[in-house]
Amino acid sequence: MLSYNRCxxxxxxxKIFLMSLTVEQKDKLLGIKPRFFFAIMLxxxxxxxxxxxxxxxxxxxxxxxxxxxFYQIALFGISVGNHRYFSHKSFKATPFFEFLLFFTSAVAFxxxxxxxxxxxxxxxxxxxxGEDPHSPYFKEGRALSFWEGFWHAHVMWIFGLDTLGIIxxxxxxxxxxxxxxxxxxxxxxxxxxxLIIPGFIEAAMLGEFSSDNILRGIFWGGLFRVMLLHNAVFxxxxxxxxxxxxxxxxxxxxxxxxxxxxxxxxxxxxxxxNHHGSQTSANNAQRAIDIDPHFWMLKGFEKLGWVSDIKxxxxx
Ligand SMILES: [Zn+2]
Ligand SMILES: [Zn+2]
Numbered sequence: 531m532l533s534y535n536r537c538x539x540x541x542x543x544x545k546i547f548l549m550s551l552t553v554e555q556k557d558k559l560l561g562i563k564p565r566f567f568f569a570i571m572l573x574x575x576x577x578x579x580x581x582x583x584x585x586x587x588x589x590x591x592x593x594x595x596x597x598x599x600f601y602q603i604a605l606f607g608i609s610v611g612n613h614r615y616f617s618h619k620s621f622k623a624t625p626f627f628e629f630l631l632f633f634t635s636a637v638a639f640x641x642x643x644x645x646x647x648x649x650x651x652x653x654x655x656x657x658x659x660g661e662d663p664h665s666p667y668f669k670e671g672r673a674l675s676f677w678e679g680f681w682h683a684h685v686m687w688i689f690g691l692d693t694l695g696i697i698x699x700x701x702x703x704x705x706x707x708x709x710x711x712x713x714x715x716x717x718x719x720x721x722x723x724x725l726i727i728p729g730f731i732e733a734a735m736l737g738e739f740s741s742d743n744i745l746r747g748i749f750w751g752g753l754f755r756v757m758l759l760h761n762a763v764f765x766x767x768x769x770x771x772x773x774x775x776x777x778x779x780x781x782x783x784x785x786x787x788x789x790x791x792x793x794x795x796x797x798x799x800x801x802x803x804n805h806h807g808s809q810t811s812a813n814n815a816q817r818a819i820d821i822d823p824h825f826w827m828l829k830g831f832e833k834l835g836w837v838s839d840i841k842x843x844x845x846x
Contacts, residue, residue, distance in 0.1 A: 570688065570760065573639065573725070577753035584749040587742055596732045596751035600637070600724070604759050607634030608646075609799050610824050616704075617647040620812035620841045621828060625709065627836035632713050636720035639756045640763070644714060645693055648700040654809055655700075657772075657784035663687055663696070664767045667785075684761075684768035725752035762795035771802035779816060780807025788820070798822030808843035816844045 611631035614620045623631060635643050649663050656662040660671035666683035667674060674682055697704075704710060728751025733743035769775065776789030786806040793800040798821065801814040815822040831837040 570685065573753050573756050574760075577749070577757045580745060580749045580753060584746050587746055590736070592732050592735045593746060593750045596728050596735070596747050597755050600728050600751040601755045601759060603634050604638035604755065605797065606824065606827075607631065607636070607638045608640060608759070608763060609797065610828065611635040612638075612640070612643050612646040613650065613799065614812050614824070614828075616643045617650040618810050620810050621837050622839045624836050627831065628710065629713065632710065633720060636717045637724040638759060639721040639725070640760065641688075641693075642714050642717040644697055644701050644704045644711070647704070648693075648696045649691070651700040652696055653767075654806075657782075657786065657806065663691065666768055666773055680768050682768075683772070684764045725756065728752050728755075758795070762792065765792060766796065766799065766802060771800070776803070778803045780804060782806045793821070798824050804844075810841050811843035812840045813842040813844050 612635045615623060615628075615631050616635070632643055635646070640646060641649070652661070652663050656665075658665050658667055660668045662668065664683045664687040666679035669678075669682050669687075726748055729744040729747035730739070732747025732751060733739045736743045766772070770789040770792045771787050772785050774785060774787065776787035776791075778787055780803055782803065784806055786803040788801045788803045790800060798814040799805070801816070801820045801822065804814050804816045804820060805811075807816075812828055813822060813825040814820065815825065825842075828837055828840055832840060
C-alpha cells in the first residue's frame with residue numbers, strides 16, 4: 531500500500547518532470563491543451579472521486595439547496611452574461627451589472643467570457659456548416675458519423691480550439707473595454723474559489739465545520755454543479771438543439787430546434803431555434819408557453835436601473 535510520504539515523493543517527481551516540459555510537449559503528451567484539461571477534465575475526475583465519498587453520507591435538504599443556488603448563479607452567468615450580453619449585446623449594462631455578469635460567468639467555470647463569446651459568434655456565423663466550431667455534422671470541413679459528431683460537438687471540439695485566432699477574429703470589440711479585459715485575470719481564481727466556498731456555506735448551514743459537511747458542500751455546490759451545467763450546455767450542440775430533436779418555429783439557415791426537454795437544465799436557452807431566428811433578442815420566448823425566466827429577470831434589473839435598451843424581437 532502507498533504511504534502518504536511515498537505519494538508525496540511521487541507527486542514531486544511528476545511535478546519536476548512536467549515543469550521540465552514545454553507547453554508544446556505537454557500538449558503532445560496529454561494530447562490536449564493542458565489548460566482545458568485543468569478546466570474540464572480535472573473537475574470531472576474530482577467530481578467522480580468525491581462522489582464516491584459523499585454517496586455514503588445521508589442526503590440532507592441543504593445538499594439540494596446549495597446545489598440549486600449555485601447552479602442558478604452559474605446558469606445566470608452563462609445565459610445572461612456570456613450568451614445574451616457578451617456574445618450578442620442584447621442589452622446595455624451599468625459597470626456594476628457588467629461586473630456581476632462577468633463574476634457569475636466565472637463562477638460557472640467555463641471558458642472566460644471573451645473566449646466563450648468568440649466561439650459562440652463563430653458558431654452563429656457558420657451554424658451547422660464546415661467552419662462551425664462545435665457542429666455535430668462537421669469537423670474542420672470533414673463530414674462526421676453520428677457518434678463522432680456527438681462527441682465532437684459535445685466536448686472534443688474544445689481540445690482542438692485555436693483560442694487566440696478565434697478571439698482575434700470575433701471579439702476585437704472586447705479590447706475597447708479595458709475594465710472588462712482586466713477582470714479576465716481573475717477568471718480562474720473566481721472559478722476555483724467557488725468550487726470550495728459552497729463547502730463552507732453548507733457547513734455553516736449544518737452548524738458544524740466538520741470535513742464531511744465541507745466536502746458535501748464542495749461536491750453539491752461546486753464540482754457536481756459545474757459538471758451538470760457543463761454537460762447541459764454541451765448537450766445544446768451535441769444532441770438537444772442542433773440534431774433535429776425538438777421542433778422548429780423559425781425558418782433559419784441551420785438545423786437549430788427548440789427542445790423543452792432541456793428546459794429544466796438551461797431554462798429559456800432551450801428555445802434555441804427561437805434564438806437562432808432572432809439572435810440579438812434578449813427574449814427567447816415567442817409564444818406564452820415559451821417560458822424565459824432570465825428575460826423576466828432582465829426586466830426586473832431594468833427597473834432597478836442596472837440594465838437598459840433590452841432588445842426584444844418578440845414583443846406582441
Ligand atoms: Zn446554435
Ligand atoms: Zn447565440
